[in-house]
Amino acid sequence: MKIDPETRYEDLALYVKDHLEFIYVGDVKWSVAVLVLIIYDAPLLLGFSMLLKIELLWIVLPFVLIIHLWWIRLMIKNPYSTQLEVILFMGVWGALGGISLFITLVWVIFHVLQITSTVFYIIIxxxxxxxxxxxxxxxxxxxxxxxxxxxKESNQYKYMGLVTASPGIGYLFYVLIEKNTMLEDIISMVSIYFFAIICSYTAAKFLHRYFFMKANMKYVIYQPHGNKKKEKLIKQGVEIK
Structure with missing residues (x-):
């Protein structure tokens, strides 16, 4: 993970430079809002609407609070002062989102479909x-x-995640159909699982990116890239980090 400090930034491969870059500050706030409100909140609320049990709320509440309070902080702060923090947030968001959505899925399946087979939950x-x-x-x-x-991008690794997820989704389809589940419920549960996978992918990508950047801060370039803009922001009291 640590790049040889003797290596010049100009010599780094393009994919490595991309991994050392921050999200464009002009897109940060709406990008984070989409992650929280659409990719996380929407499937979570979908699960609640199918169940309407207060017990589930208490289980996922810590995850929800951490994600939303942190999101509010990022929305308030100047994006130039949270560039590295946003990378960490996206990784933690993915981890907490994936766990809480998976818990929601299992809770919905158990209480709505009343599937009590231990084998089913072990396989999933x-x-x-x-x-x-x-x-x-x-x-x-x-x-x-x-x-x-x-x-060169390896298709073996690029698509292996989808191949691995297919048996789980297929088995979930099979059990739901066998239970004579309504099509709407099938789509809803598969959607929750799909978004949990998206969260997991985001966690793997951005947590690695965060620690990769921390280990190679010599090659990390903060925005804005122009010195004049940086000096102007610093004079305004903005801490670039």
């Missing part, structure tokens, strides 16, 4: 854990090579 859990492992392994593999050599 194992498939999900393997999927997360592959996503993490992909990130580690991608940046473990020579940072100055361009690399």
């Amino acid at each position: 859990a194992i498939v999900t854990i393997v999927l997360v492992y592959i996503l993490v392994k992909y990130q580690l593999h991608k940046y473990s090579g020579d940072p100055i050599k361009e690399r």
Whole structure:
């Protein structure tokens, strides 16, 4: 993960430079809002609407509070002063979002469909854990090579996550259909699982990106890129970090 300090920034491969870049500050606030309100809140509320049990709220409440309070902080702060923090937020958001959405899915299946088979939950859990492992392994593999050599995208790693998720989604479809579940409920539950996978992918990508940047701060370039703009912001009391 640590780049040889003797390596010049200009010599780094393009994919490594991309991994060391921040999200454009002009897009940060709406991007984070989409993550929280659409990719996380929407499927979470979908699960609540199917169940309407207060017990589920207490289980996922810590996850919800951390995500939303942190999101509000980022919305209030100047985006130039939270550039590295946003990378960490997206990674933590993905981890907490994936866990809480998976809990919501299991809770909905157990209480709505009343599936009590231990084997079913073990299979879904194992498939999900393997999927997360592959996503993490992909990130580690991608940046473990020579940072100055361009690399070709490996389809083996690129699509293995989808291949691994397919048995879990397929098995979920099979059980739901066997239970004579309504089509709307099937779509809703598969959607919750799909968004949980998206959260997991985001967690693997941005947590790795955060620690990769922390280990190679020499090569990290804060926005704005122009010195005049930076000096102007500093004079205004904005801490660029």
